[in-house]
Amino acid sequence: MTASGIPKETLAAAGRLLGRRLGLRFNPSIAGRLSRSLAEEAAALDLEIATYTRRIEDEPTLLQGLVDRVTVQETSFFRDPGQLQAFRTHVLPHLGPTVRIWSAACSNGQEPYTLAMILADSGVADWRVMATDVSTRAVERTRRARYSTKEVAGVPPHLRARYLRPSGADCEVVGALRERVSVRCHNLADSPPFKPGEFGVVFCRNVLIYLEDEAISALIDRLARWLGPPGWLFLGYSESLWQVTDAFALARLGSAFAYRLRDSTASAASALPSAASASPGSARRTPARPARRGNAESAPVLGGAPARSLVADGEAAMNAGDHAAAIVAFRKVAYLEPEEPFSHLHLGLALEASGDVAAARRAFAVARTVLARGDNLTVEASLKGYGVDDLLRLLDRKLAER
Ligand SMILES: C[S@@+](CC[C@H](N)C(=O)[O-])C[C@H]1O[C@@H](n2cnc3c(N)ncnc32)[C@H](O)[C@@H]1O
Numbered sequence: 001m002t003a004s005g006i007p008k009e010t011l012a013a014a015g016r017l018l019g020r021r022l023g024l025r026f027n028p029s030i031a032g033r034l035s036r037s038l039a040e041e042a043a044a045l046d047l048e049i050a051t052y053t054r055r056i057e058d059e060p061t062l063l064q065g066l067v068d069r070v071t072v073q074e075t076s077f078f079r080d081p082g083q084l085q086a087f088r089t090h091v092l093p094h095l096g097p098t099v100r101i102w103s104a105a106c107s108n109g110q111e112p113y114t115l116a117m118i119l120a121d122s123g124v125a126d127w128r129v130m131a132t133d134v135s136t137r138a139v140e141r142t143r144r145a146r147y148s149t150k151e152v153a154g155v156p157p158h159l160r161a162r163y164l165r166p167s168g169a170d171c172e173v174v175g176a177l178r179e180r181v182s183v184r185c186h187n188l189a190d191s192p193p194f195k196p197g198e199f200g201v202v203f204c205r206n207v208l209i210y211l212e213d214e215a216i217s218a219l220i221d222r223l224a225r226w227l228g229p230p231g232w233l234f235l236g237y238s239e240s241l242w243q244v245t246d247a248f249a250l251a252r253l254g255s256a257f258a259y260r261l262r263d264s265t266a267s268a269a270s271a272l273p274s275a276a277s278a279s280p281g282s283a284r285r286t287p288a289r290p291a292r293r294g295n296a297e298s299a300p301v302l303g304g305a306p307a308r309s310l311v312a313d314g315e316a317a318m319n320a321g322d323h324a325a326a327i328v329a330f331r332k333v334a335y336l337e338p339e340e341p342f343s344h345l346h347l348g349l350a351l352e353a354s355g356d357v358a359a360a361r362r363a364f365a366v367a368r369t370v371l372a373r374g375d376n377l378t379v380e381a382s383l384k385g386y387g388v389d390d391l392l393r394l395l396d397r398k399l400a401e402r
Helices: 008-022 028-044 049-055 060-070 081-094 110-122 136-144 157-163 213-226 262-271 295-301 305-319 323-336 341-354 357-373 376-382 388-401
Strands: 098-104 126-133 164-167 170-173 181-185 201-203 232-234 248-253 256-261 275-278
Touching: 008 028, 008 049, 008 060, 028 049, 028 060, 060 136, 081 110, 081 232, 081 248, 081 256, 098 110, 110 126, 110 157, 110 181, 126 136, 136 181, 157 164, 256 262, 305 323, 305 341, 323 341, 341 357, 341 388, 357 388
Parallel strands: 098 126, 098 201, 126 181, 201 232
Antiparallel strands: 164 170, 232 256, 248 256, 248 275
């Protein structure tokens, strides 16, 4: 029985269902959230847990209620500003007169409206953004386009003045932007909601971390077939296609990174002033997790609550591009959890992002030492499905880089 009074088998069955329908990964770190969501949704509908979990198999509206509760909408305006700046400087000028961008897994809309502000501000005449999410609540909020003053804090003042206007105690996105952002409900486990080739740039940030490996591979494969030229794919800072696909190549855009469809690398990448392509195998910027996963789910692998909250602080700082604050947080984590390889890996990644190559290298070396001397069974468990060998290979590559 879980703390919410759900039998373990019922919880596991609901987890499997979400895996089959949405590709969501079920593991101990999301069990608590799923358990609470099941209990709350059943109570809201005045149903017994057993009845509710049986009915969600066949009744999409009942399942949607659970999806709306269990998905995580963490996001912000201008999240990962370094990457957005790289998009603005290195990608946008080469997109031509017609720009179509898909914000996949857009959460409550801060990402698509951020892109809309960048596009409107760039002077491109013909631009559109499509915003999709599997959560109907998130889609509703995106359509409403209304945000608290705290939520819009990350919008630069000149863009705030131009593209947001007061609405009661809140702010709302101006109509001129909203009419160019189409919003719809879409599950990334299904085919993209547009004709193949219609969109050439997708922002699919901070959602792979919630998906099972097979769902990630299937999604990336679909994107490779659906995306038109120039085929840019932006992931979250800690997500990676390392060992996932050969269809996309990692491209350095100034100090940030994105993926690019290999078939269309010839045109825009060669036009990029400071872009350098690299194959995924030689990808030197690695995720906060060895492959694919990172930030939001990483805290639970670390032991105590203080470390978990520091990891969350560090990841928030990385997302905000504040490498100095991330380093401070991850240093504390490494102090609190010296035997946890991820503590040192996180620290290394933050140091690397800040440009302190020597210190990053030291942190990677410590991570490798800790990992190599660990009891592999224990370490394997703490990595939640990631092979020790994978992580060792990754650290070896990082250490061999320079
Ligand atoms: C952490 S938010 C990321 C928001 C935004 N992309 C960003 O980086 O700030 C993750 C979003 O993914 C959505 N999501 C999770 N699984 C999904 C799926 N199978 N299809 C579409 N969206 C999904 C969630 O509803 C949530 O809004």
